[in-house]
Amino acid sequence: MLNDSIRVFLTVVDKKSFSKAAKALFLTQPAVSFQIQTLEEYYSTRLFDRINRHISLTESGKLLLDYSDKMTELQSDLEREMQELTGTVKGRLLVGASTTIGEYLAPQLLGAFKKKYPEVDLILEVGNTEDIESKIHSTNLDIGLVEGPVTGKDIEKEFFIEDHLCVITSVNHPWAKEKSISIFELDKYPLISREKGSGTRKVYEDGLKKAGFPPNNLNISMEFGSTNAIKAAVANDLGISIISKWAAKEKAKLGRIAKMDLQEVELERPFNIIYHKKKFHSQATDGFLKFLKSDEALEILEQ
Structure with a gap:
């Protein structure tokens, strides 16, 4: 395992910030500063220039970075070759x-x-x-x-x-027996959607727009930050939704929701x-x- 101080040093270099390094390593900023100070005291040199809250490597810091990268490589090689030698x-x-x-x-x-x-x-x-x-x-x-x-x-x-987005409904919905439905039918029922900024929502809004169906025409009645919550709401007849086929798979197989493809567009990612x-x-x-x-x-x- 790499020395903790070296690992902190590499993260500070990568993040170009003590505070961002602390966040990435789940440490406090004083703990990060202590590890850097330990290295600087050990080598009797400064590793970073700190000017107006910006940090940059000194020549000593650049030298330590070069050797730290080599240490990381050697550690990985040792682990790999040791496991190959033992066959595990x-x-x-x-x-x-x-x-x-x-x-x-x-x-x-x-x-x-x-x-x-x-x-x-x-x-x-x-x-x-x-x-x-x-x-x-x-x-x-x-x-x-x-x-x-x-x-x-x-x-x-x-x-x-590949992921494919599909429409889901309750098993009692008029579309429940359909294999596919037209995108131009989507505005007929309340839609339960992921929140704005969701990757899933962006995929289907972009896809519908390209196919000639303005996303603003959707009758969005509720927004949830959880796909599981959306599926529960759909299963209880609160609306329809558009989600990943992988997310729909289990409940559809158990007969708790129905799923179908969309016509005129393929929503894939x-x-x-x-x-x-x-x-x-x-x-x-x-x-x-x-x-x-x-x-x-x-x-x-x-x-």
Whole structure:
């Protein structure tokens, strides 16, 4: 494991801020300052110039950064080669997932992976795409599974699986027996929607607009920040909704809601795997990446 002070130093460099580093590491700002001070006292030099609340590396700081990057690489190589030598896959794997994936896909995937590799300690963190990307960038997570756009230049992105939005209704609704309905029928019933700013809402509003149906025509009666709350409201005849097929799958299979496709438009979005380009992968990380891309993972989700 990297020395705690070095890990804090790398995060401060990455965030260019003591306060942002403290937030990323779940530490207080004084604790971060103490770790940097410990390094500066040990090497008898200043690592950062602090001018008008802005920080920059000194020449000593740049030298420490160079060696710290090499230490990180060597630590990852050691862990990987040691596990290859012993023939085991173990260690801690930190996975982040955005909300829909974290609630409806990740538990199945992590459960199946844990059965294959019981010595891997798995930790799942669920948040919005921006939060997950930030923690991948600061190397606080090993792998992220996200549904929103990713912009970080140090982030590697790979396609994982396609999501498809569908309409859901109660089983008593006039549309319950239909396989698909026209987008121009959507304004006939109250719509229960995710909140403004939701990724799901943005996908269907953009898609409807491109297909010639102004989103303002939707009869939005309620807004919820939880897809589970939306499904409960729909099941109780309070309105219809548009959600991910993965979120609708279980309740539809149990006969508690009905789901159908939309005509005139295909509301699709990619779910992506993300990881830091410069963070070396442990055998556990490599194993999970390989598992996510396998037919086995897809079969588990389609069950």
